[in-house]
Amino acid sequence: MATLLETDAVLKRGLAYLVKADPVMARLAREGIVPQLRKRPPGFEGLAWIVIGQQVSTASAAAIWGRLRTILEPPTPQMFLRLSDESLRAAGLSAGKVRTLRAAAAEIAEGRLQLDAFPGLPADEAHALLTRVKGIGPWTADIYLLFCLGHPDAFPSGDLAVQEAARLAYGLEQRPDAKALTALAERWRPWRGVAAKVLWAYYRTVKAREGAPG
Structure with missing residues (x-):
């Protein structure tokens, strides 16, 4: 690569x-x-930022992310899984984005999605692993690989x-x-x-x- x-x-x-x-x-x-x-941070934090930014303006995404970060400290999948749906919705996340991020957080926390291993994988293989997570589509996977991982392909x-x-x-x-x-x-x-x-x-x-x- x-x-x-x-x-x-x-x-x-x-x-x-x-x-x-x-x-x-x-x-x-x-x-x-x-x-x-x-470039944005890799790992769950960067993936969460991308999911939050889907189909909303840059300003709206920044506002939602800012509210989420006040309750998501540290910004880890384990911490995200501890938050209630009510608190996540109050931060501005839609029900769909809550479900997607919960699914991704569980996959990472339980070791089934190992984002740390992605730098050594071809782009197509890493893309396939990400899109296996319920709610993560091709666009989200590609944007994560490009902007969080810096994958050139x-x-x-x-x-x-x-x-x-x-x-x-x-x-x-x-x-x-x-x-x-x-x-x-x-x-x-x-x-x-x-x-x-x-x-x-x-x-x-x-x-x-x-x-x-x-």
């Missing part, structure tokens, strides 16, 4: 590979699209912003679905995670241009 995305030097190495492997990535680099490193093919960025960058007639984007991403192995970061950066740039005054 390639080195984890923990430094700007590794990120640049991945970007250099993509520039050589894909003319479209090379064009985006020439246009000044710069991917961001951005994790690729969130179901992310709408990545899909739309690929449509724009590659001049596609319609936004590719997860299956089509996974096929497109084969050319980026073993740096698909860096490619995702490039596409996110490109998406933000396009949206900023659209919002600029004429």
